[in-house]
Amino acid sequence: MGFQPRMHNRIEGFSILGGLKRLSFPGMTADLWDVACAPEAGGFYLGEDPRLFIVLSATGDERRSLRLSAPGLEAAEAGPNLSPSLSYVPAGLGLRGEMRAVRTLRHLDLHIGREALAERLGEGTDPRALSIPRLLQPSPELLPVARLLAVECEAAQPLLPLYAESLALALLIGLLRLPAPAAPMRAGLAPWALRRVVDFIETHCQRAIRLEELAGLAGLSPSHFCHAFKASTGMGAHRYQMEARLARARTLLKAGRLSISEIATETGFADQAHFTRAFRHLSGTTPARWARLHRDT
Incomplete structure (x- = not known):
């Protein structure tokens, strides 16, 4: 069995279209959702592991918008073109999502185990970068990568797990703009x-x-x-x-x-x-x- 997300949520105004499409690979799980939304759908979400929330597409009238908020943070809002927008939600951050005039929403949730995250990124990554939320960041350059991962979620026979893992890490590193660690200086011979x-x-x-x-x-x-x-x-x-x-x-x-x-x-x-x-x-x-x-x- 692959990594199982540990999420707690209270939602209202959503109806799942076509069922959840889940792809699990070592230390990570990608969930692809298609949902129909009531005029004022929303919910509260709390995850025990870090995650990415990626809006792939949305329909609705010209007033449509999505608002994300969390205690102690300035709320972020996107609309009417909700895609492409990516959010990074650190472990343990309670997040409130509110939609207005959105009829359907396709989004990708990427859940990453904390142990897997530490192993993949290595010791050279500043841990403070992983504790800072990034909400509804416009990231058009990352949207094609997210769509490739969505295709894997829908595939009857997914490719090797390394492919999905590489896409997931590309999304995380690209959104957080994690720099390469400085190469250690080694002294030469006298x-x-x-x-x-x-x-x-x-x-x-x-x-x-x-x-x-x-x-x-x-x-x-x-x-x-x-x-x-x-x-x-x-x-x-x-x-x-x-x-x-x-x-x-x-x-x-x-x-x-x-x-x-x-x-x-x-x-x-x-x-x-x-x-x-x-x-x-x-x-x-x-x-x-x-x-x-x-x-x-």
Whole structure:
């Protein structure tokens, strides 16, 4: 069983058209509602988890409007074009909704478990952003995303849950305008340590070099060394050694005095096939083709 919304409400003046269309996926539930509304329909809603309320479409006369209010907050009102408007309602916020002159309303309720929200957004998200209500925000750029999620709610065979989850997170992040967390700054190797390690790799690149050897040269633990070396060079130590091997291999290929199998042995590869795979992966072509294009004449 998927995530079950924990909602308490008192409503009046609504009639459900066609039944509730619900789509549950890990930690979240999307409910698609089509309702007929009395001239002054409304209700009180209290959820134990955060949720999005998304107006997809509405019909009625030109006086139609929707008003949302909560204790301690300035009321928000939309009308006569209620769509596209999105609202983010934090957990535990009691919300009053009042409609005027609305005949039918199609809306999407996206309920998100607090544990799932923390897991998806990670530690880099400011928790204060998730405690601030956003009521009836005009968001035309997010309406196509909401409609895609509504299509999934109606589908006889929904796609993989990851698809609906991605749409739901896009709506939440887009409405709240959550920024990417700043990347942590990692210090690189000291200049003397970088020169010492690079010289060692280039001298011994044809043999297997243990991480502990390189870390010892820099006076660091293996874990610290890995981060510092990548911060300094933009690549891991193993990749750097492979690049050094292939640089030596290119020099030998260009000279043209050794066969490809001999070059493979000379540069520390297990065999010609291993050498060819590594060369193609990092150079985009085979050693033989590269040699034909670059060999000294």
